[in-house]
Amino acid sequence: MPDLNPSAAPLLPTPPAYAAELATLRAEIDALDDALHDIVMRRAGIVARLAESRAKGAGPALRPGREAAILRRMLARHAGPLPRSALVRLWREIFAASTAMQSNFTVVAAADNEHADAVMRLTRAHFGGTTPIRAMTTVGQALAALLSGEAAIATLPAPEPEEREDAAWWVRFDANSLQVTARLPFLAEPGSHGVLVVSPTPPDPSGRDRTLLRIELTADFSHARLTRLLADAGIPAHSLQIRRTGEQALALAEVAGFWEADDPRLKSLAGLHVQRLGAYAEAEPG
Numbered sequence: 001m002p003d004l005n006p007s008a009a010p011l012l013p014t015p016p017a018y019a020a021e022l023a024t025l026r027a028e029i030d031a032l033d034d035a036l037h038d039i040v041m042r043r044a045g046i047v048a049r050l051a052e053s054r055a056k057g058a059g060p061a062l063r064p065g066r067e068a069a070i071l072r073r074m075l076a077r078h079a080g081p082l083p084r085s086a087l088v089r090l091w092r093e094i095f096a097a098s099t100a101m102q103s104n105f106t107v108v109a110a111a112d113n114e115h116a117d118a119v120m121r122l123t124r125a126h127f128g129g130t131t132p133i134r135a136m137t138t139v140g141q142a143l144a145a146l147l148s149g150e151a152a153i154a155t156l157p158a159p160e161p162e163e164r165e166d167a168a169w170w171v172r173f174d175a176n177s178l179q180v181t182a183r184l185p186f187l188a189e190p191g192s193h194g195v196l197v198v199s200p201t202p203p204d205p206s207g208r209d210r211t212l213l214r215i216e217l218t219a220d221f222s223h224a225r226l227t228r229l230l231a232d233a234g235i236p237a238h239s240l241q242i243r244r245t246g247e248q249a250l251a252l253a254e255v256a257g258f259w260e261a262d263d264p265r266l267k268s269l270a271g272l273h274v275q276r277l278g279a280y281a282e283a284e285p286g
């Protein structure tokens, strides 16, 4: 047999002086694994009870806001050598398994664009190793798969200022049938392009959220004027972009807080037509 890995160090026997220590530490790990396994099985049992009961009401199994609130609580109490990103990965697998237990769960990812790698990577990391994820060639196809019931979730590249007209899917987004319900990554990663999670069901609040609004404007409406108008109405914007086409302009604002789609304060914003495109949990530091 050829030596396929000549650089690998040989597995030397544990020196007798350490054999007892190794056995003790491994016995401790085995005991903790059993305890963890017991707890994970108990947790799954409770998710199954929740799925059978009517406590959650009608609607989707997946509740991104609830998941974000759980992760935030865990991150706040987290200590020790396990990286925060590893903690989030463990819990993402648990959430994916609980969602799969409650419903048939398929994801489509719009991976036709320059951000395809980020979309696929963040979608896989968020929905876990075993959730079916289908790459679609266009955003339009991904959204059509949601509307036809073929998929429960679509992931799309987050809008960015100065993007090409055909990339600006939010301009045509049908907010009456679909909503943005999460933004990835939840654990901030400097430099990574954001991904938005879209579903045919409304978002749920996590306790610390942002809302995406689309606002119809006249073409002469300035960025500064809209920023002021939103701030004066108690809807401060974290970011704002305006696309102008002829006499008309459309603004996309990411505003602070969780706003219900039918909140009268949105409806009465200086006579402007405001639509909620969705809402999602604010990211946590990485």
Ligand SMILES: C=C(O[C@@H]1C=C(C(=O)O)C=C[C@H]1O)C(=O)O
Residues within 6 Å of the ligand: 047, 050, 056, 061, 062, 063, 064, 066, 067, 070, 094, 095, 098, 099
């Ligand atoms: C169990 C629930 O359903 C899903 C699974 C969750 C979990 O495993 O904790 C949390 C939110 C939902 O996405 C729930 O709504 O509480």
